[in-house]
Amino acid sequence: TFTMSTDSSPSPNFLIISDVDGVLIHDNNPIPNALHGFKTLLQRWHDDFRPHLSREEHPHDIAHCFFTLTNGGGQTEQQRSTLMNQLFELDDFFHHERTFLAHTVIGRQFLEEFRDKKILVISRDTMGNVLEHYGFTNVEYIWDFVEKHPYMFPYSSSAQQEFGKRHDKGKQKEGRFVPLDELCKQEPIEAIMVLQNPSNWNDAAQAICDILVSDGRVGCNKYNPRFDFYSPKRSSGESSLTNSTGNGEQLESNIATHRGSAHEHNIPLIFCNPDLTYSGEFRGPRFTQGAFKVTVQALFKELHGREITNIQQFGKPLETTFSFVKREIQKHLACETLPERVYFIGDNPRSDIHGANNAGMFSILVRTGCFQSDEDNDLEHPAQLVCDDFDSAVAFIMERELQFLHRGQ
Known part of the structure; x- marks a missing residue:
C-alpha cells in the first residue's frame, strides 16, 4: 500500500x-x-x-x-x-x-436554478442520494414516482405490488399513493435529470414521455390521456388515429391540444452521458445511457410526431x-x-x-x-x-x- x-x-x-x-x-x-x-x-x-x-x-x-x-x-x-x-x-x-x-457538472451547474424545485431523477434503483449531496432539496426518484402512480405502469412489478396494497388498507403507505382524482393537486415536476442508465427502461421512458406533455403534474392536462392512442402508418409517415370510442375527430383535437401543451411548458430533460455503449467484463459493447436516450427520443417522436424540444446533454x-x-x-x-x-x-x-x-x-x-x-x-x-x-x-x-x-x- x-x-x-x-x-x-x-x-x-x-x-x-x-x-x-x-x-x-x-x-x-x-x-x-x-x-x-x-x-x-x-x-x-x-x-x-x-x-x-x-x-x-x-x-x-x-x-x-x-x-x-x-x-x-x-x-x-x-x-x-x-x-x-x-x-x-x-x-x-x-x-x-x-x-x-x-453528473458532477449537472450537480454543480444546475444547483442555483433548481435547488428547491421538484426534480425527477432517472437512475438505477441502487443509486444513493447523489443530488441531495450536491444541495438539491426537492428530489423524487423514478422508483418512488412509479409507486406513487401505479396506474401509469401496468407492466411494472413494483407498480403492481402497489396496486395490491390499495386493496389492503393495513399495508398502504400513508401519503405515498396519489389517487387519479388528486393528480392536479401535485407539486409540478420542473426538470427531469437522467443520472444513470435506468434499471427499468419501460417505466422510465413512460414517465418521461408523460411528463414532457404535461405542465409537470402528470395526468393533469387539457387533453384526455385515455384517448391519446394511435398507430403510425409506417409507409406514409402519417398516423392512423384510433380509439375505443371511434370518435376520431375528438381524438385528433385532443392530440393537437396535447402537443401544444408540451411546447408551452418545455420541461428540461437533462442527460449526463451520451455514450451508446461501454466496455465491461463481457467482451462486447453493453448499452448504457446514450442508448436509453435514443430509445426515449424515438418513442416520443413515434407517439407525438415531433422531436423533444428541450433536451440538454452533458458528458464526454x-x-x-x-x-x-x-x-x-x-x-x-x-x-x-x-x-x-x-x-x-x-x-x-x-x-x-x-x-x-x-x-x-x-x-x-x-x-x-x-x-x-x-x-x-x-x-x-x-x-x-x-x-x-x-x-x-x-x-x-x-x-x-x-x-x-x-x-x-
Missing part, C-alpha cells in the same frame, strides 16, 4: 486525466495491467522525478497530477474515490476533488463538460491556466479521444475497453498515441516527462 501526501496542488508541468471504465476497471473490478500501471506511476515518480525536484519548487506528489473523468456515475465523488482507493490498494491517491463523474465528448473540468482543475490548482501538457487516457474514441482532441489535450487510446479494432488507430477519431493498456500509457508519459524535466521544461 502506498501512502500519498494530501497537499492540494500538483507539480505545475503536466497532468494526467484518465477515464475509468475500460481503462482502470471492468464492472468495478480492476484491470490487471491497470494495477501494475499505478505501481509504475508511483515508482517512476519516486525514482526518476523526486530526486531531481526541490521540495520548495515541487512540494507535491504524483497523485496531485492525476484526475479521473468518467461518463459513469451513481455515487458521490467521495464514494467513488474511496472505492477506487480500495480497489487499487492506494491510500488517498484518488481524491473527491480530483474525481469527475458524469461535449465541450461543455471538458470546459467545466478545466475550470474545476484550475480552481483546485489555484492557477489561471492549466499546466503546459495535459494527457488524457481513454478507451472510447467517440467520447474520450474526440473530446480530448477538441480540448487540446494529448490523447492516448488504450485497447482494454471499447476500442478493439485491429487497426493501428481509430479512423474517425485518431488518438495521438495508441497503447495496449494503462500501464504502457503511464510508462510512455513518465518517460516523455522525464525528458522534459532534463531539458528544464
